[in-house]
Amino acid sequence: MFPYQINGFGTPPINYHLWRGYAMQDRIKIDKLLASEKPIDCVVAKGWVRTRRDSKDFSFMELNDGSCLKNIQIVADSKLENYSEISSLTTGSAISVTGKLVPSPGKGQKWEIHADVVEIVGIAPEDYPLQKKRHSDEFLRTIAHLRARTNKYGAAFRIRSEMAWAVHNFYREKGFRYLHTPIITGSDCEGAGEMFKVTTLDPANFNKNEKMDCSSDFFGQEANLTVSGQLSAEMFALALGDVYTFGPTFRAENSNTSRHVAEFWMLEPEMAFCDLEGNMDHGEELLKYLVRHAMDVCTEDLDLFANFVDKGLKPLLNSLAEDKYERINYNDAVDLLQKSGKKFEYKVEKGIDLQSEHERFLAEEYFKKPLFLINYPKTIKPFYMRVNDDGETVAAMDLLVPRIGEIIGGSQREERLNVLEERMGQMNLAGEPYWWYMDSRKFGSVPHSGFGMGFERLLMLITGITNIRDVIPFPRTPGSIEF
RNA sequence: UCCCCAGUAGCUCAGUCGGCAGAGCAAGUGGCUGUUAACCACUGGGUCCGCGGUUCAAGUCCGUGCUGGGGAGCCA
Numbered sequence: 001m002f003p004y005q006i007n008g009f010g011t012p013p014i015n016y017h018l019w020r021g022y023a024m025q026d027r028i029k030i031d032k033l034l035a036s037e038k039p040i041d042c043v044v045a046k047g048w049v050r051t052r053r054d055s056k057d058f059s060f061m062e063l064n065d066g067s068c069l070k071n072i073q074i075v076a077d078s079k080l081e082n083y084s085e086i087s088s089l090t091t092g093s094a095i096s097v098t099g100k101l102v103p104s105p106g107k108g109q110k111w112e113i114h115a116d117v118v119e120i121v122g123i124a125p126e127d128y129p130l131q132k133k134r135h136s137d138e139f140l141r142t143i144a145h146l147r148a149r150t151n152k153y154g155a156a157f158r159i160r161s162e163m164a165w166a167v168h169n170f171y172r173e174k175g176f177r178y179l180h181t182p183i184i185t186g187s188d189c190e191g192a193g194e195m196f197k198v199t200t201l202d203p204a205n206f207n208k209n210e211k212m213d214c215s216s217d218f219f220g221q222e223a224n225l226t227v228s229g230q231l232s233a234e235m236f237a238l239a240l241g242d243v244y245t246f247g248p249t250f251r252a253e254n255s256n257t258s259r260h261v262a263e264f265w266m267l268e269p270e271m272a273f274c275d276l277e278g279n280m281d282h283g284e285e286l287l288k289y290l291v292r293h294a295m296d297v298c299t300e301d302l303d304l305f306a307n308f309v310d311k312g313l314k315p316l317l318n319s320l321a322e323d324k325y326e327r328i329n330y331n332d333a334v335d336l337l338q339k340s341g342k343k344f345e346y347k348v349e350k351g352i353d354l355q356s357e358h359e360r361f362l363a364e365e366y367f368k369k370p371l372f373l374i375n376y377p378k379t380i381k382p383f384y385m386r387v388n389d390d391g392e393t394v395a396a397m398d399l400l401v402p403r404i405g406e407i408i409g410g411s412q413r414e415e416r417l418n419v420l421e422e423r424m425g426q427m428n429l430a431g432e433p434y435w436w437y438m439d440s441r442k443f444g445s446v447p448h449s450g451f452g453m454g455f456e457r458l459l460m461l462i463t464g465i466t467n468i469r470d471v472i473p474f475p476r477t478p479g480s481i482e483f
Numbered sequence: 484u485c486c487c488c489a490g491u492a493g494c495u496c497a498g499u500c501g502g503c504a505g506a507g508c509a510a511g512u513g514g515c516u517g518u519u520a521a522c523c524a525c526u527g528g529g530u531c532c533g534c535g536g537u538u539c540a541a542g543u544c545c546g547u548g549c550u551g552g553g554g555a556g557c558c559a
Binding site for chain 1: 484493494495507508509510511515516517518519520521522550551552553554555556557558559
């Protein structure tokens with residue numbers, strides 16, 4: 001409510017800018033304006049000009065404030081006192097508009113705002129890099145600080161936000177507890193690849209060939225950024241029942257692919273009294289919930305991706321939400337691949353891990369839907385996975401989906417202390433740093449399971465975006481940490 | 484880290500056999516117009532990724548480095 005509305009004046013005063021404080025608070029976001037069911041005498045909209053077109057007596061502006069994909073059309077009459085400034089407004093400039101929300105006589109929009117006041121908040125000079133035209137993803141990556149102002153990236157990051165909320169909603173509804181596991185860890189033995197060292201020591205004081213002495217470092221021992229919250233989550237699953245972690249994860253692998261970044265977000269549920277079967281049920285339920293949520297809540301943004309990014313997106317999402325996911329043993333999958341008659345670049349062989357091309361064949365060509373690949377040979381899987389009765393395989397599961405490949409990797413955990421110790425011995429892992437982990441198997445050990453799901457890979461799956469760098473605001477990759 | 488491809492105006496890209504550097508969009512100026520990536524005309528805009536080489540002459544050929552992309556490995 002503005003002072004002039006209280007007083008019953010029909011139009012805002014010329015010195016409107018004196019009431020800027022009111023306007024800041026009372027602006028209506030464009031998604032709400034466009035959803036209006038009736039005209040409104042006085043509204044305030046603020047945002048960035050996407051494009052401007054001039055007519056004889058008017059200037060038409062497309063205003064976007066990030067609240068939704070659509071712009072609202074602003075009609076500025078040439079009689080406005082600052083019309084010369086308005087008619088020179090450039091793409092990217094920020095404005096505040098006060099006016100009437102009225103039905104639009106033009107094509108392409110239901111509502112428009114007839115401006116009574118257009119306040120220029122921030123000009124974008126002519127070197128503003130974003131144009132009305134389409135830009136390449138590669139170029140937009142070099143201006144990651146501005147790319148969220150485009151249709152595609154605005155939509156992608158609204159969906160990202162919505163999906164993060166959906167994760168929490170899902171787990172809250174199911175009675176899981178949200179757990180914050182450490183970002184800095186003391187062990188270099190989590191077994192998931194290269195780690196980033198954390199130190200307060202000056203590397204200049206050490207020569208390259210000698211190992212850094214960490215005893216005088218901040219923690220008095222070697223410290224790294226986390227590659228997984230799993231071991232911590234297991235401890236809490238064995239206390240609170242069902243827990244999940246959802247946070248940043250770091251891998252110092254020198255991976256240069258469209259599916260890897262050095263810093264990413266991972267969701268890791270961990271469930272007590274849960275076996276491999278329950279683990280798969282949970283993963284399937286989770287992914288279906290998230291996909292349905294995206295289709296229900298992000299309809300408009302998702303349409304952009306279905307229309308311009310991936311024509312096959314809608315059928316894929318329907319399949320993800322509706323189809324029963326396949327479940328197949330590693331050994332059976334190898335047989336199936338060998339008998340498929342398909343020519344692979346790499347040979348399929350029992351006992352070794354499947355190649356990307358094999359996984360893609362299974363998910364995209366053979367089953368044409370998600371599948372859980374389970375019970376891998378123990379020799380190619382980490383120590384904490386539960387050894388099956390055959391003594392040769394472990395209760396591991398990877399969920400493979402079309403286009404992405406592995407989106408979930410998990411297992412039932414080895415809960416038997418003696419088997420776990422034996423396994424670590426075989427893999428030459430020193431038990432001592434794991435004393436607390438072993439304790440959980442010593443005191444009231446129970447069967448439990450969990451997995452990790454890459455949040456960015458989920459977003460790629462849902463949007464059809466093919467490069468992981470385009471679903472995270474400021475990607476970190478080898479040799480690249482700008483922004 | 485390995486294999487392949489690319490780098491030309493602010494952006495997207497063309498550039499033939501080695502022979503004067505081009506288009507659309509953007510920007511500037513003018514015109515027209517309740518416009519819809521508005522339209523029409525004109526104008527300005529270049530380290531052809533860097534370095535070295537071959538040649539009378541290199542955006543174009545050769546070597547090398549850098550950056551980006553695709554694929555592989557590692558994985559989420």
